[in-house]
Amino acid sequence: MVRNRMPTPVPRTLEKALDLLRVVVEDGGQRSFSKLAQDVALPASTAHRLGVVLERYGFILRERPGRYLPGPWLMAFARRFDERTVLARISRPILRELSQRWRQTVHLGVLEDSMVTYLAKAAHGPAAEFTREDMQLEAYCSGIGKVLLANVSPAARARYLSDGPFVALTSNTIVDPELLRKHLEEVEVQGWAFDDAEVFEDLKCLAVPVMGADCSVIAAISISAPAPTFEGCRREQALAALRDAAVCIERRMAGRAFVASSLLAPRSKSPLLSDDPVVGCKSCGSQP
Structure with missing residues (x-):
């Protein structure tokens, strides 16, 4: 009852x-x-x-x-506590839940000096070895980096694109500044980004933004996994899971309660939700 x-x-x-x-x-x-x-x-x-x-x-x-x-x-x-530190600490339990459910590596990153800095990581699966917290990676070829670049000001994006050349890390890496500009515009409109094996040949990455209290993008989170993970409807399931995790982080950062709704793929039930529907989100400890 x-x-x-x-x-x-x-x-x-x-x-x-x-x-x-x-x-x-x-x-x-x-x-x-x-x-x-x-x-x-x-x-x-x-x-x-x-x-x-x-x-x-x-x-x-x-x-x-x-x-x-x-x-x-x-x-x-x-x-004592800057936003960067609080964001990482708030995010870790939420990322762990998502990583355990999908059995893949999940990151939260921010844009610093035109590079992606990974503030938090929950490791699982093939991508577990390639990154660590506080590591930096090029922004133009990663899912998190694309989301963050797509949400800077047009002037800042233009400066970034003019600072090439961009190195091809794989055969899929977008290195032409004009193609990259168009790609980032698409990311901005659709609200998510996909790293199509652009950093590592055998890994792909799906990422969504994390919004601040002023509705600006303060970070992005991603799932990194082998290509089959995102085939068919599983990409939409992963997007739904990432978006719910992002909202959970946003509401924790704003001090508001959150009840997860779709951190359940690919199984039928989310570990972020208690059996009791009034308990709320296990990871963030919030109440509905």
């Missing part, structure tokens, strides 16, 4: 304080504290009381009367 679970209520005072902290950080000391309080519909007296507590604990600091900045505690936390 499905149990009805009510979401845990957030204490109203805490919710008000977090709203106030958020607008202080976003504003960066540009507007008065009273104006920020109005933005979150707080009476001036309530905002003052909450501001005193936030300042006492180092969440905000007073720049001058009526102007506040992020406090030392927040800045210390930001120095």
Whole structure:
């Protein structure tokens, strides 16, 4: 029997304080504290009381009367955990689930200095030996790299394409800048990329983007596998699995719950889903 679970209520005072902290950080000391309080519909007296507590604990600091900045505690936390580190740690259990289900190697990568940097990896199958975390690979010939290049600004993409020559790693590698430009435009439109044995002769790779809170592409994830893995309907199954994993990462990064829907191929049931439909995603520990 499905149990009805009510979401845990957030204490109203805490919710008000977090709203106030958020607008202080976003504003960066540009507007008065009273104006920020109005933005979150707080009476001036309530905002003052909450501001005193936030300042006492180092969440905000007073720049001058009526102007506040992020406090030392927040800045210390930001120095300790950057987005790159958090993204890798959040992604690893999700990648492991996907890798175990497909019995193939799964990566998460970002674009750094025109190269793909692998931040997280779950190893399985023939591709397990060829990469490691923090390793870099050329972007133009990999699934993750194509997704990331397809989502930079047109000017940045043009600069990248003008920085050739591009080396053919296999007979399938696209090395002509004009052909590569058209290919990346197709990737941008379709929302996924395929490495058709362009890095290694006997391996192919399917990749999709991971979006940030501002809807920009912050990373990409991929499944690397022998060619038969992506034949027929299995490519669509793999795409669905990758997209669900990407959404799970996105929602974990944004602090929102997620229930996986199709991390089930090629079998009939996903290990990311509990037998109890109200439990949610096992990997990310979220609740529906």
